[in-house]
Amino acid sequence: MSxxxxxxxxxxxxCAEAFRGDGERLASPMGTVPAIxxxxxxxxxxxxxxxTDGVATLRADVxxxxxxxxxxxxxxxxxRRIFDLVWWGRRHVMMGASQIDRFGNQNISAVGDWxxxxxxxxxxxxxxxxxxxHTTSYWVAKHNRRVFVERVDFVSGxxxxxxxxxxxxxxxxxxxxxxxxxxxxxxxxxxxxARLVSVHPGVTxxxxxxxxxxxxxxxxxxxxxxTPGDEALRLIREVIDPTAQRDREVR
Numbered sequence: 274m275s276x277x278x279x280x281x282x283x284x285x286x287x288c289a290e291a292f293r294g295d296g297e298r299l300a301s302p303m304g305t306v307p308a309i310x311x312x313x314x315x316x317x318x319x320x321x322x323x324x325t326d327g328v329a330t331l332r333a334d335v336x337x338x339x340x341x342x343x344x345x346x347x348x349x350x351x352x353r354r355i356f357d358l359v360w361w362g363r364r365h366v367m368m369g370a371s372q373i374d375r376f377g378n379q380n381i382s383a384v385g386d387w388x389x390x391x392x393x394x395x396x397x398x399x400x401x402x403x404x405x406x407h408t409t410s411y412w413v414a415k416h417n418r419r420v421f422v423e424r425v426d427f428v429s430g431x432x433x434x435x436x437x438x439x440x441x442x443x444x445x446x447x448x449x450x451x452x453x454x455x456x457x458x459x460x461x462x463x464x465x466x467a468r469l470v471s472v473h474p475g476v477t478x479x480x481x482x483x484x485x486x487x488x489x490x491x492x493x494x495x496x497x498x499x500t501p502g503d504e505a506l507r508l509i510r511e512v513i514d515p516t517a518q519r520d521r522e523v524r
Contacts, residue, residue: 275506280454281306281523282509283473284412286501287457289314291410291450292365297321298408299350299358301366305522306452307412308338311367312513313505325350338514358407362445365408368400370451372425373411375466375487377448379404379430387427397429404430405439408447414522416453418486433465454523456481457498462490471498 278286288310292300295314300322302311312335315322324332326344333347358364371394372380381400385391403409409430413420428435436443450470451458457470468490472481478495501509509519 275503275510278474278500278506279520279523280473280475281519282506283498283500284452284454284523285309285313285509285514285519286505287450287452287471287473287498288367288410288412289317289505290499291367291452292319292322295319295322295365295408297323299323299325299355299364301325301364302412303366303368304412304414305338305518306414307367307410309509309514309519312336312338313501313508316508316512317505323350335513337512337516338518339516359402360406362407364403364406365410365449366403367410367412367452368403368430370411370413370420370430372420372422373413373451373467374422374425374432375489376432376434377430377451377460377465377467378425378428378432378435379411380425380427381429382427384426390426397427400429401431404432404448405436405443405446407445408449410448410450410452413451413453416455416481416484418484421485421487423487433460437465455484458489464490466490468492469495471496473498474500 288307292314300311302308329351330346331348332344334345370379381395382397383390436446455476456472458467462468
């Protein structure tokens, strides 16, 4: 029997679950834990999930995180072809977030007044188009009130309230999951505000509430996030992330 799953491994499995049902769709995980999660999904319940080598090809195999092993190529994916998938909703990106609000608006641009911000961040980059054109999930390695705020300082990724104003222009808009080091959230509520889906082992609902800067939708019963089974743990520990890079992101 495998050693019990660590918090990082629970987060990996939760990220993998975000890709369930995607089939032959391009997965674009950003960050170590999402990258391990996408690989785990492909090796288990989503074998048709498309993964790139990060340059211009689609991989037929699954490499270890950080590996320099040449890929087994199943197709080409030059930069221009990315937009064919993006514009027709055939991509699922899992991004990070410096701020997220109750409707899923995301900020990776600046903290403070945008005219004179306190902190300059990465910039909106592809987040507006990602969130309008295809499925988006988020990974937050440290769940706290600085990230989960009542109102984001700058809208980089579009949330459900703004998407509703766009009508058919946001027909592919879907924020599927927010996975953090404490819990899993979604927006499957009548008001499209953030809902607590599960708490990780060792975390309470009160812990999540205390670390969130807005009122969450909380069901009467909140389950624990599913822990990965023995085979999933073997894949994580021996095949996908043998150097345990996941533990550098979630302690």
